[in-house]
Amino acid sequence: MTETRVREFRPTIYHCTVGPHEPVLRLQPGETVVTWCIDAAGKDEQGEQISLAQLAGPWGAQQNIANPLTGPFFVEGAEPGDALAVRIAQIDLTRDWAWSANRDYFGFFSTEELYGPTTFTPPQWSPAEQRDFRWELDTDQGVGRLALAHSRQEQVEIPLHPFLGCLGVAPEHGETRTTMTPGRHGGNMDCPVVHAGVTAYLPVFVPGGLLVMGDCHAAQGDGELCGVALEVPCQVRFTVDVVKPGHIRWPRVEDEEHIMTIGSVRPLSAAYAAAHVELINWLVDDYGFDRFEALQVLSQVGSARIGNVVDPNYSVVARFPKCYLPNL
Amino acid sequence: MTETRVREFRPTIYHCTVGPHEPVLRLQPGETVVTWCIDAAGKDEQGEQISLAQLAGPWGAQQNIANPLTGPFFVEGAEPGDALAVRIAQIDLTRDWAWSANRDYFGFFSTEELYGPTTFTPPQWSPAEQRDFRWELDTDQGVGRLALAHSRQEQVEIPLHPFLGCLGVAPEHGETRTTMTPGRHGGNMDCPVVHAGVTAYLPVFVPGGLLVMGDCHAAQGDGELCGVALEVPCQVRFTVDVVKPGHIRWPRVEDEEHIMTIGSVRPLSAAYAAAHVELINWLVDDYGFDRFEALQVLSQVGSARIGNVVDPNYSVVARFPKCYLPNL
């Protein structure tokens, strides 16, 4: 992948759905882009929420603004069956605080989560306590601090590890999905492995792929338990390329140490399965493993990360250490 | 609901996605329509498959044709928050045979089903045996017959009970979903309770509602176990109206004996939950039940039907007998 030039793109509209929308920019394979993303609530660097006029599509107008994304970027030459290779060079936080929250209609312990995409309260349940949290971010030191008002200790200070909660392309089969939903097309995977320094591979389902990104998290635990991470806007620098790797059926990610696959589906065990089968396919197709030997070795050295258990599909990352790959 | 007039609509295009598509017809509340649906494979009354030119949207061109639907019908006055009331007066089969099949990539025992919307084979599995079945339909007697080539008995003859596998509206949040997918918008619920004589209520998410229908099944067991029912084209006569029932969150169905709700989500227990919470809401909101007394009575007299366990969301019907409703 060669960087041919760097383009800056400052978005003026954002999307709350991922689909075959009008591209905001056309990119050549190899091009590097610097762009900006607002946070999951549509708030910018000053904490101002964007106006509804800046939102494309119907979600925003009717509902809370959720994960408005930057893009889509049309990548020249990307055809269905190909994959986009997105090298994420840099993710810089552009605000010195992040918000998080506890909501009764969202998060792993909410009724919403347990009973699917609807809003109701079963007879036995009461609404949860609503809480808002503000994390102060010290990007120089790479830490975030939260004051604890009701606990024995007064604050916690944690290391930041910024990543893109959303990275995706237009879905298969002509679908348009909300930016809350992860799937084969990527989308709202909420997986911390999508950080600066990795290359993500996304299957292409429509001409140009139509890359979108956003929902930056300054930090997040496995599963995004309460449904909200450290939500921040950011500046992203990335390079796109088109690869023809055969049959990528779920997003793949590669860093220095691991090859990784991300399955997003319900229930959680199906996400685990999808990711691991995709990873076995990768080991067999690209690295010359016999299927059952791939299964055996992966069973002993594989590690898994639970991305999210709060979105319409759950996400699991399956990882295989590169040190066990053959020298090609 | 008053029938004002009857309109015939012969479709020339079909959709393999459900979304905010250009309506094929605008209906007044109270209007009755007679229309036609092709079968789940896009085959018509003569068994001819429609041409790809007759398919709107991208699915058909790239993939197998799956559940091409008739519509969408725009219902004047229907606004987000309302419900469409669709009285299904008649479903007439328009072919004297139905197809069914066993496929390794579809059905409850397939890998596809177990691991989400993708196509792969885990290391342990082998492709299943492919089978095609042709059921002869005797619509005068209302029975279907299948010759059994490999079993002890030579054939089975079963009663037909035609219903619409798909009945839906444009989804919420600006989504476009495939016609394989059921949800809050209805869609591919594959529930035998959607037969002639019932009234179905669908939540309206976009102006006009955008009603679609198709995927007629001449008969089907609970769950659609193998993934394929007795697939047939049909003629449908229905009347639409717009109602403002407050908060319908999932499709509702009413016949002489039951009020029913249909939840479609994964896993199966979540579909059971969604349907039952919706039904409790209905009992409380419209019939004056206390929430916990509704839960108690429903727990003792409710019955549930498993619609499908093969589509991207599973469907469960929750039923409450009308004889236990108060005289209003």
Added chain:
Amino acid sequence: MTETRVREFRPTIYHCTVGPHEPVLRLQPGETVVTWCIDAAGKDEQGEQISLAQLAGPWGAQQNIANPLTGPFFVEGAEPGDALAVRIAQIDLTRDWAWSANRDYFGFFSTEELYGPTTFTPPQWSPAEQRDFRWELDTDQGVGRLALAHSRQEQVEIPLHPFLGCLGVAPEHGETRTTMTPGRHGGNMDCPVVHAGVTAYLPVFVPGGLLVMGDCHAAQGDGELCGVALEVPCQVRFTVDVVKPGHIRWPRVEDEEHIMTIGSVRPLSAAYAAAHVELINWLVDDYGFDRFEALQVLSQVGSARIGNVVDPNYSVVARFPKCYLPNL
């Protein structure tokens, strides 16, 4: 199956676990027994709760009394690999009222149910309202009546359909399970199909099988939604026999109209799967169906009932109408 004689057995102790316990009676194949069961809370015909001294095993002493069962009955000649055939001739209610309840620690909408066999409250949730319900039973007319204190109507009157919530044998692999738990050994299946007039087949895992029964329900809806049915004591008349049907892996039930199988496992889709695979095996092994033709016909004429979604394993009944079986 020939009735050789009738024996009355009045229990003096009850079990809150199902396992290789000392039998209370040894039965010859073909023998008919009349016995008595107390209700799920250990209350008898007068509503008196049994003393802890009458409870065998540790559960009762430490915890609430739950489903104390009558038995175990040792059936002479029953060996691992065989099946017990239990013909339930009669179930007579022995009290003119039943209790039911809403509990925050039990039932489908409870936290207990959602997160496995433990007692805790996730941060978002509040305890549910506790309610007790008393149903008056008119066994002459076969109806139950519940006064509704808080709803628009003053009462509901429903038909009774008594059945055994628990019917089981000592489990496989040397396990002892609570009487709350259904499984391959039967147990607390809470399936209304276990009523008078049916023959139930249970796999034998230990010599004598060690049959237990109890937890009579005067009525119950599909799933036992709130976790409690119309709980009553009863008198049962049954006949046991030993059959050697080959490989029964899950309980089977037969009435005039259906052959049925009951799968009990989590999640709900696995219970659906277990029951249906067992039913296909039955069709293939005993009725000469080809596997794929059995799958096809079952897919079109099968019906499923959700027994419970509240016990440590969920139960699903799969049913195949006898009219489609070959004449043997």
Added chain:
Amino acid sequence: MTETRVREFRPTIYHCTVGPHEPVLRLQPGETVVTWCIDAAGKDEQGEQISLAQLAGPWGAQQNIANPLTGPFFVEGAEPGDALAVRIAQIDLTRDWAWSANRDYFGFFSTEELYGPTTFTPPQWSPAEQRDFRWELDTDQGVGRLALAHSRQEQVEIPLHPFLGCLGVAPEHGETRTTMTPGRHGGNMDCPVVHAGVTAYLPVFVPGGLLVMGDCHAAQGDGELCGVALEVPCQVRFTVDVVKPGHIRWPRVEDEEHIMTIGSVRPLSAAYAAAHVELINWLVDDYGFDRFEALQVLSQVGSARIGNVVDPNYSVVARFPKCYLPNL
């Protein structure tokens, strides 16, 4: 916790169930024990399988030998409601090879796994290829090596990280479970965090607790995907103590860096939930966190490990870094 003395215990019998069995040894709180465990197939240091006479209980005689365990150890003074604290000082492998395998009746991709504890083949499936793997162990270098017969590379060499697949006590409610089954009592959790250097806390359900252990794994990936790890016998050195921490509802583990909880239940999301609620309870009860602040901080800094997705219950480890605990 003070070591008072060290006792050696060489087992002569092993258990394939976990329950209220006759203890093999009575320990004082604070005592240190050195004992030996055979591997999951009942093979010892020379690779000899133990005789059936050495197996207590019925499982072994009827079935394959699975996870025969050492113990139970009765801990003096341990009463229901207490917890056993088990400090694992050392786990030494006692054989220079480990076995692993691919089986069609076991492992995440097997039919067994998908449809509960039974043995059957759905119509669509074929038996998997059976494979046996032998890993050579170099305990001096702490690595294992597997020759790959069918892949591009000839072998893999991986670091060993020995741990106890099984560590448990007699279950609650008077149950006896197989040694294949994890739960609130611990058991076959197959979690790599149970290694030398940690202290595990197990809830006590019966007098003496009745500690058992075994099923040593020399290495294993997250989930134990194929169902079999690097199976080895071992020598264990541990110290027991009795603590009264209030309400431990699931096993807890503590090392230098984390406090951890292990939930074992199906489906996988319920195991994730159980572990995280237990961890929140721990943070609130012992470390003075407010519930919602515990949820917020855990959501951002928690990590989760998937122990197993192959046993009758799935296991998830939830972890909270000790650096965010208050100084007590």
